[in-house]
Amino acid sequence: MQKLHLVMGGRVKDPQGLEFTDLDAIDLVGVYPDYATAEEAWRGKAQRTVDDAEMKYVIVHMHKLLQPDLPVA
Numbered sequence: 001m002q003k004l005h006l007v008m009g010g011r012v013k014d015p016q017g018l019e020f021t022d023l024d025a026i027d028l029v030g031v032y033p034d035y036a037t038a039e040e041a042w043r044g045k046a047q048r049t050v051d052d053a054e055m056k057y058v059i060v061h062m063h064k065l066l067q068p069d070l071p072v073a
Helices: 035-048 062-066
Strands: 005-011 027-032 055-061
Touching: 005 035, 005 062, 027 035, 035 055, 055 062
Parallel strands: none
Antiparallel strands: 005 027, 005 055
16 A cells, blocks of 8 residues: 655744644645655755754655555554
8 A cells, every 4th residue: 555645844833833834835845655755855854954943844644644544554
């Protein structure tokens, strides 16, 4: 089964939270076929903004959103 992952980022109100301040400015990095590839893309983007506490990049497990009843194997 394909396990899609979305990598995205943007400015957040609180560095410990996930509330983005400007949804029009969200950086949609891409959709990846597996976690390892998504993590590589996430790491590259996150490292470029490491000195900016208000910038946050995340990996979204799209397969869990698309098919929530499937086991997590």
